[in-house]
Each structure stands twice: as structure tokens, then as C-alpha cells.
Amino acid sequence: MHGVHIWKDEFDMRIARYALIPWLVLWAHGFSQTDDYAPEKENAIQKIKPGKQLYKEDEPCGAYFWKSEKADRSGATALYYFYGSAEYGKGKMGLYQKVRYRVVVNDEKDTPTAQIVKDDHGIVKEVVVRMTRREFDASKACFPQK
Structure with a gap:
């Protein structure tokens, strides 16, 4: 039973990793700083x-x-x-x-x-x-x- 419990935790972590990481990347991208006043612009x-x-x-x-x-x-x-x-x-x-x-x-x-x-x-x-x-x-x- 204990082994099943570990497998379940690993499975939950994989789901969390595959679901959370893309969401965090997209969320962080929204906070990335773009240079509205880049010197190459007029x-x-x-x-x-x-x-x-x-x-x-x-x-x-x-x-x-x-x-x-x-x-x-x-x-x-x-x-x-x-x-x-x-x-x-x-x-x-x-x-x-x-x-x-x-x-x-x-x-x-x-x-x-x-x-x-x-x-x-x-x-x-x-x-x-x-x-x-x-x-x-x-x-x-x-x-x-x-």
C-alpha cells in the first residue's frame, strides 16, 4: 500500500509539473518588460x-x-x-x-x-x-x- 501511495504522489507531481509550468511561463510573460521607449524608435x-x-x-x-x-x-x-x-x-x-x-x-x-x-x-x-x-x-x- 505504501508503494501505491508513493506512485500516486509522483503521478500528482507530474500532473502539477505539466499543468503548472506552462501556466507559470505564460503568467510571467505577461509581466515581462518591453521597452516602450527603445532608442531605435522615434x-x-x-x-x-x-x-x-x-x-x-x-x-x-x-x-x-x-x-x-x-x-x-x-x-x-x-x-x-x-x-x-x-x-x-x-x-x-x-x-x-x-x-x-x-x-x-x-x-x-x-x-x-x-x-x-x-x-x-x-x-x-x-x-x-x-x-x-x-x-x-x-x-x-x-x-x-x-
């Missing part, structure tokens, strides 16, 4: 806020970018911006060397957007910024002239 840029720059010496570039001589470790001039959730601690920052930026003037883009373009090896090739003529005129001194 993301709306937030307006800058005085006092929220990385270094006190950083200069505003129009209403949406900061220009920094200290932020890039190589010493190159960098531009950075904030995007994603405006909730405290949930936003994201894009910081790239000034030479990587390419502006596309699009008067339909009331709020400027940024999108990262990478090469086949995952290295950032360029940062495409789409903004209105008015926003570009306010910040064009910060962008590379090509």
Missing part, C-alpha cells in the same frame, strides 16, 4: 528644465537639448536630451557626440523627436532629430553643419 523629446542638466557648465541648446563639454568621456562635445516617461526617475536620456546628430526639418513635428540609427554591429551611426524649422533655428548653433 521618441518625443522633453523640454529641458533649468537646473536639471548633468553639469552646471552645460548650456541649453534651444528648448530641448543640452550641450556639454564634460559629459562625453573622450572629451568631445556632446548633446543630450531627455525622453520617455515624465514621471520622476522613469525618464531616459540620450547622450551622444555632437557629430552623430543629423537634423531633419519637419514642420509637422510640433514636439521634436529623436531616433538612434545603429550599424550592423550595434554601434550608433547617427541620431536623427526631427523638429520644426522654428525649433531648429533656436538650436542650430549646437548641431553639426554638414
Whole structure:
């Protein structure tokens, strides 16, 4: 009788394993984090806020970018911006060397957007910024002239 009882427990565990594991996998998948603000997507840029720059010496570039001589470790001039959730601690920052930026003037883009373009090896090739003529005129001194 004792042996039957063990077999019954093993049988119950197999049922539990085959029934529960797929259910747990599906349940956990529902909690997986997807990146709604992946840098490779076109993301709306937030307006800058005085006092929220990385270094006190950083200069505003129009209403949406900061220009920094200290932020890039190589010493190159960098531009950075904030995007994603405006909730405290949930936003994201894009910081790239000034030479990587390419502006596309699009008067339909009331709020400027940024999108990262990478090469086949995952290295950032360029940062495409789409903004209105008015926003570009306010910040064009910060962008590379090509």
C-alpha cells in the first residue's frame, strides 16, 4: 500500500509539473518588460528644465537639448536630451557626440523627436532629430553643419 501511495504522489507531481509550468511561463510573460521607449524608435523629446542638466557648465541648446563639454568621456562635445516617461526617475536620456546628430526639418513635428540609427554591429551611426524649422533655428548653433 505504501508503494501505491508513493506512485500516486509522483503521478500528482507530474500532473502539477505539466499543468503548472506552462501556466507559470505564460503568467510571467505577461509581466515581462518591453521597452516602450527603445532608442531605435522615434521618441518625443522633453523640454529641458533649468537646473536639471548633468553639469552646471552645460548650456541649453534651444528648448530641448543640452550641450556639454564634460559629459562625453573622450572629451568631445556632446548633446543630450531627455525622453520617455515624465514621471520622476522613469525618464531616459540620450547622450551622444555632437557629430552623430543629423537634423531633419519637419514642420509637422510640433514636439521634436529623436531616433538612434545603429550599424550592423550595434554601434550608433547617427541620431536623427526631427523638429520644426522654428525649433531648429533656436538650436542650430549646437548641431553639426554638414
